[in-house]
Amino acid sequence: MSNKQRFRYQDFSDPKTQLVTADNNQNAYDIYCPQPSCRCLLLRTSFGTLVERPKDKTMLPPSDEKSESNSTTNSKENINRNSTNGESTSQSNVEYWQLTDMMTFENIGFSKTIEETGLKYICCADCNVGPIGYHDTKAQEKEYLIAVNRVSYDVGSLISENIV
Template sequence: MSESHPSTSSFEPGQIPPGVMEALLRPSTNRPTSRTLASFPNGVTDVSTPASEHQVNKHDLLCPRPECGSVILLAGVAQLVEKPSVQMEPADRTPALLPPLPEPPAMAAWWRVAPSPMEFENIGFSKPLSSSPGAPQMKLLVCAECDLGPVGWSEVGGTEFWLACSRVGYRATT
């Protein structure tokens, strides 16, 4: 004998209940707030911490767009490396939210993520960029949620991924 339950909803099967779409489209209010590298008095010294033989990121790395704040990488995953800058876009095409990088071969601070892109929480990759003959092809790294970038780069097929320390946000701590 089967029981009959009165319907608790007033919508048909396959129909979206009232208010659900509005709730899904409403911006999240619990986005983490981030700080720029420039807001730390001692720069990379304030955002890195010793681990074994190298320095790692002390804070979660976030998308620097205030309206986004997507977590790109958790604390303690990336190694701090000083290495030559990389030309990721023409100087006159740098997005307003991202600081320009020094012209190569000037040095820059980078977060090195290895050995796989699975180390990231949320990252997007561009199509391979054309390069000069004999040079490795490069992919640009962007926020996977809002596409802001480039925040970093990697070689096609490589096992190292580079985030510019100045182009990511740092989870603000109280």
């Protein structure tokens, strides 16, 4: 990890093309916890597929990147409101990395199921920062969704001029 750089979604000049493989729309880079002090690998390259979900399906409360404890809060207030941490409500979390098997993750944590919504929030297993995604236990198809703008990307040996 010493010679690699991690970038956030907003650091890319064209994230919709730079973050995906050209042939199959999968993640082009390893995905890490967004917390700069955490080195936790969440998902390896080519295991997540970029998908879009309707805004009404966007159920993530604000992320808690500054606190390293108790970041998967279950309060009704956070469950029902849109993110207020600078993410645009018109574009808020409509793009996700989709997985269909939770065992595909390298290291991930889940909250308890929220009874009202059937959601389990996804967080970093090492530092508990999150939520970075969710799993809807009431959905017909099993899927685990990681918000593209709530994680960091290891671009390996690429130089930063190619990113921004």
